[in-house]
Amino acid sequence: MLGGLIVIKTALVRLLEWIVIVVVATLVLDVLWGVFxxxxxxxxxxxxxxVATILLIWVALLGAAVAFGRNEHLGIDYLVRQFDPTARRMVALVVQLVIAWFAGAVLVYGGYVLVSETLRAGQVTSALGLRQGHVYLAVPISGVFILLFCLERMAELVLGRERDVIDGPEPRSGADRSVEPPVDE
Incomplete structure (x- = not known):
């Protein structure tokens, strides 16, 4: 069961990475066109x-979901590593519960309210005439991804596979690793 969750999470993270790449490329082209x-x-x-503002909103929120899915966000693992192994699991689980609450209550539910209220009010962007609620969809969508990744991480903790949760991301392939500086001889 956990193996299936990990495969799904990996596929979702990869999909989000490609979406973020496309959005960043579009953002660069948009800014270059604006300057030109x-x-x-x-x-x-x-x-x-x-367009740059809208794309930046989407990049920031989807990028946060990617970072969380890859366990490359800031700060949480530092606190968890300070405890003995038994306490680590409990602290990590509490941290994941807090993150799940935030993602569910603030990002998903709050984002849903934000989107529905702006759509109901008929707000549109000034230059493009896009419905503002569609711009704000980035909030609940990123919240759903963060919540899913958090639930998968909690399952890892409960089932005893906490390597990714506590020790940070697994080492990447050789092409992704940073190059060590040469040693002076």
Missing amino acids: SRFVLRSPSRWTEE
Whole structure:
């Protein structure tokens, strides 16, 4: 059962990574077009700043879900490592419960309320005329991913497979590892 969860989590993280890559590439092209149209064509595009803002919102929130899914976020593992192995599991479980509460209550539920209220109010973006609620969909969507990754991590803790939870991410392949600086001889 846990193996299946890990396969699903890995696939979701990989999918999110590709989405973030595409959104970042689109963001770069948008900003380059904004600079080009403003300074070379002398006719600034009205929409580029708004697109950049929207893309940055999505990159930040989906990127947070990717970092959480890869267990590469800041701070939590440092606290957990300070305890003996028995206490580590309990502290890690409490931390995951707090994160699950935050992801569920603030990101998923709060994001749902934000999206539904802005859609109900009919708010639209100024330059593109997009419904503002669609922009805010990044909040509950990222919350769902973080909550799913958190539940998978709690299952690892409860079932005794806590290597990824407590010791941080597994080593990456050789292509992904940072290069050690050369040793002076």
